[in-house]
Amino acid sequence: MNVLVTGGAGYIGSHTCVALLEAGHSVVIADNFSNSRRDTVERIERLGGRSVKLVEGDVADERTVRELFEQNAIDGVIHFAGLKSVPESVAQPLRYYRNNVFSTVLLAAACIEHGVGKFVFSSSATVYGSNDVPYREEMELRTPTSPYGSTKLASERILTETAASAPGFAVTLLRYFNPIGAHPSGLIGDDPNGVPNNLMPYITRVARGKLEKLKVYGNDYPTPDGTGVRDYIHVCDLAEGHIAALEHARPGTQVYNLGSGSGVSVLELVEAFERVNGVKIPYEFAPRRPGDLPAYYADASRAERELGWSAKRGVDEMVRDAWNFERNL
Numbered sequence: 452m453n454v455l456v457t458g459g460a461g462y463i464g465s466h467t468c469v470a471l472l473e474a475g476h477s478v479v480i481a482d483n484f485s486n487s488r489r490d491t492v493e494r495i496e497r498l499g500g501r502s503v504k505l506v507e508g509d510v511a512d513e514r515t516v517r518e519l520f521e522q523n524a525i526d527g528v529i530h531f532a533g534l535k536s537v538p539e540s541v542a543q544p545l546r547y548y549r550n551n552v553f554s555t556v557l558l559a560a561a562c563i564e565h566g567v568g569k570f571v572f573s574s575s576a577t578v579y580g581s582n583d584v585p586y587r588e589e590m591e592l593r594t595p596t597s598p599y600g601s602t603k604l605a606s607e608r609i610l611t612e613t614a615a616s617a618p619g620f621a622v623t624l625l626r627y628f629n630p631i632g633a634h635p636s637g638l639i640g641d642d643p644n645g646v647p648n649n650l651m652p653y654i655t656r657v658a659r660g661k662l663e664k665l666k667v668y669g670n671d672y673p674t675p676d677g678t679g680v681r682d683y684i685h686v687c688d689l690a691e692g693h694i695a696a697l698e699h700a701r702p703g704t705q706v707y708n709l710g711s712g713s714g715v716s717v718l719e720l721v722e723a724f725e726r727v728n729g730v731k732i733p734y735e736f737a738p739r740r741p742g743d744l745p746a747y748y749a750d751a752s753r754a755e756r757e758l759g760w761s762a763k764r765g766v767d768e769m770v771r772d773a774w775n776f777e778r779n780l
């Protein structure tokens with residue numbers, strides 16, 4: 452397949468491009484580098500052993516999308532391009548809707564117009580809102596607590612309704628849990644701009660001495676050690692989930708949780724990082740972060756049953772590879 456990967460230079464997109472090349476697919480990356488670096492594309496080619504086509508541009512721009520589809524024979528789309536900071540989305544909701552939702556509309560319309568039958572979308576566990584755990588795909592979704600979450604829910608609906616109206620169009624909605632870690636080569640990984648919002652890149656920067664200490668948001672949650680519990684998944688496992696999704700695409704809309712299926716607390720992740728890497732992570736407890744949920748993790752059985760995919764790499768591998776990437780920067 453010739454796969455259009457929007458946001459292919461980003462954290463999850465870059466790992467997925469490597470997995471696509473390794474699986475024998477061709478890749479067209481469309482990225483505006485708003486949150487990634489150009490040299491990632493060369494690294495993808497090095498790791499994947501083949502070249503990719505790069506189109507630098509904004510996939511929320513109609514002309515860019517039109518040209519992408521006119522100039523490339525595309526068989527499937529994986530749409531990663533999006534802005535992903537929850538607090539930033541509260542401050543700039545329209546920027547988030549434009550970037551994340553408008554891009555979905557344009558890409559879906561171009562697929563229909565050009566007869567491109569496969570569309571894989573990067574959704575998030577945030578669409579479950581506050582629900583019982585583990586999260587199952589058939590649960591009724593709750594109103595997201597941030598504009599970022601709303602852009603994911605809106606994109607899911609737009610794609611579901613489009614698939615219902617267009618015979619043969621295969622939409623796969625992938626709801627990611629918490630991707631961490633990096634490619635074992637240390638060449639690609641998560642390197643956010645500014646001070647990280649997310650736990651793992653914050654930990655690696657503390658370990659490196661770039662930040663002084665970790666703030667653990669909340670130690671009074673109803674969890675075994677009082678800190679927040681999440682379902683961390685190695686980014687290489689997540690990448691492989693996309694290959695399985697593309698290869699099992701079928702008309703209509705399929706929805707899959709991509710998670711490990713088990714919960715890990717903030718303190719457990721810190722402990723694993725210290726033990727595996729032999730580095731101390733100074734931390735202090737801080738108040739709960741507004742909008743955070745106490746604990747959630749995936750029921751990942753549907754992906755295993757229908758896609759033959761499950762997460763293989765454990766927490767020790769995640770923290771080892773995250774640290775290896777940080778030290779390589």
Ligand code: NAD
Nearest residue numbers: 458461462463482483484485486487509510532533573575
């Ligand atoms: P990322 O920021 O590393 O990657 C996104 C990429 O898209 C970047 O390379 C960026 O430059 C590009 N981009 C953004 N807007 C664009 C536009 N309009 N046109 C072209 N390129 C554009 O983020 P990521 O962690 O790799 O996330 C990828 C996707 O997965 C996003 O849609 C995100 O919302 C979703 N997601 C991420 C997580 C997570 O924890 N990382 C969890 C759930 C869902």
Ligand code: UFG
Nearest residue numbers: 576577648649650651653666667668679680681717740743
């Ligand atoms: N945490 C800290 N200190 C930090 C950062 C995070 O203690 O400096 C804690 C959080 O309170 C939470 C856990 O670490 O308990 C994980 O936090 P992240 O920010 O890494 O991840 P979230 O689960 O909050 O966010 C993720 C995605 C979002 C998505 C959200 C809801 O990053 O895109 O899940 O599904 F919207």
